[in-house]
Amino acid sequence: MEVKSIQETEEEIINEFSYFDDWMDKYNFLIEMGKSIPSIDTQYKVENNLIKGCQSRVWLHATLEDGRINFTADSDAVITKGIANLLIRVMNQQTPDDILSAEFTFVDKIGLKEHLSPTRSNGLMAMLKQMKLYALAFKTKTEQAK
Amino acid sequence: MQEFNIHKIREDFPIIKREVYNKPLVYFDNAATTQKPQTVIDAIVRYYSEDNSNIHRGVHYLSQISTLAFEDTRKNFQEYINAKHHYELIFTKGTTDAINLVANSYGKVFVNEGDEVIISALEHHSNLVPWQNLCEQKKARLRIIPVNENGEIIFDEFVNLLNERTKLVSVAHVSNALGTVNPIKKIIDKAHEFNVPVLIDGAQGLAHYKIDVQELDCDFYAFSGHKFYAPMGVGMLYGKEEWLNKMVPYQFGGEMVDQVSFEKTSYNELPFKFEAGTPNVDAVIGMNAALEYVKDIGVENIAAYESELLSYATGELSKIEGVRIIGTAREKASVLSFLIGDIHPYDAGMIIDRLGIAVRTGHHCAQPILDSFNIPGTVRASFAVYNTKEEINRLVQAVIQVKNMFE
Structure with missing residues (x-):
């Protein structure tokens, strides 16, 4: 199966969100998204993988396979889990370079930033930052190995 | 001291009239900060x-x-x-x-x-x-x-x-x-x-x-x-x-x-x-x-009114299956901390907010005490002189909606 580009998945999500009439639909969608998150292995659900800056606890783990990143995550809050999965859907199977150069404008376009990110509390920005940090770490590691 | 008149009191606080998300604001985050009367x-x-x-x-x-x-x-x-x-x-x-x-x-x-x-x-x-x-x-x-x-x-x-x-x-x-x-x-x-x-x-x-x-x-x-x-x-x-x-x-x-x-x-x-x-x-x-x-209002009058709100809210929320009040001291001020079943307070807070109600969620800058209850935090409603039982009814409805969405 061919991997969609970050931009393609972003557009797909923007399109899905355009069908929602009100905020309630958006939240219900996020709650559903939360249920299908690529679940983090219990061994990685540790203090070290907790993202700082979230009111709920979010664990994030990443692996690199054939030059492409795979994230797994979990959270004790359902909506946060949905948001995490949305980000994962965009980023999984992408290269570190592509993740690092992406701007993830869909977050703004679907109204996530506006409605869901009083910065500290939901930690959407913290999640994004942590995912980019993983990408950077993989990129550096790969380059050093060359 | 004036007579306690909730309608007049609500008139004194301009922010009470505003709307959030197209709904009349219910402000229940008074333990974080209270609103200010026009005179201030x-x-x-x-x-x-x-x-x-x-x-x-x-x-x-x-x-x-x-x-x-x-x-x-x-x-x-x-x-x-x-x-x-x-x-x-x-x-x-x-x-x-x-x-x-x-x-x-x-x-x-x-x-x-x-x-x-x-x-x-x-x-x-x-x-x-x-x-x-x-x-x-x-x-x-x-x-x-x-x-x-x-x-x-x-x-x-x-x-x-x-x-x-x-x-x-x-x-x-x-x-x-x-x-x-x-x-x-x-x-x-x-x-x-x-x-x-x-x-x-x-x-x-x-x-x-x-x-x-x-x-x-x-x-x-x-x-x-x-x-x-x-x-x-x-x-x-x-x-x-x-x-x-x-x-x-x-x-x-x-x-x-x-x-x-x-x-x-x-x-x-x-x-x-x-x-x-x-x-x-x-x-x-x-x-x-x-x-x-x-x-002018008299702090004793304020306290008596708030205590009435607290017992009303405690009673109404307790009627909802799965709601757990955290902090059940014999003597309490107008703070009501609670959890709804196993729903994370953050999830609950997001929905309650969208319904136009300002509550606080999390550990309220008192992490150790919530850790000792072994909970991630609570939803906290705290009342002030301008709050009403009608507003509490809206919170009760919001809590029911949260239950429907997450359970």
């Missing part, structure tokens, strides 16, 4: 429109009337909390600032290696971290009074902690996370039997209870303006003269000095020795207006 807002506007000037310095007209208004606030609060002298009230940035003042200025002189400071397990971080820091610096020991499953201080355990090494007891009047009202008079009397001074963190107390510092016989009482219908960025520390005189300043600069040369500086007398720099004059003047407002 007007006082600030008037100050900047007509009187603005730096205080205690100029001989000119504006400086004099600003100074008078500023000092008037001090005297009015002296009278209100029944302090012996006006100079026993120090203006601070708020409660946190007041507690830090004591931790530094009292701590420097009186707390040494091997000494002990007692706080309770209920404390807000602002009445925990300053003492933790002091104890670390001085190699002293921080002792914690445990609480029972209702969120009440276990008094006998407190008595057991008191000894000849105890240098200070610092406890909240009212717990911000659970609403527990602590038996502060009993705590003060017991500590005094050991000659130990007591600081009361009154951040959640002043807006709900009539404070008489002489009757309480507390050594320090700290409070914020903004939880008392006054502006942010101002608060007070009441301290007994005998302690304040023995304490050393910890912030230095203008206003707090007497004579300054490059060789030596002598410090001003009370209260100025603890008030370095230009204070938040407009907020102080706003705080005076807030005091007038509270006095």
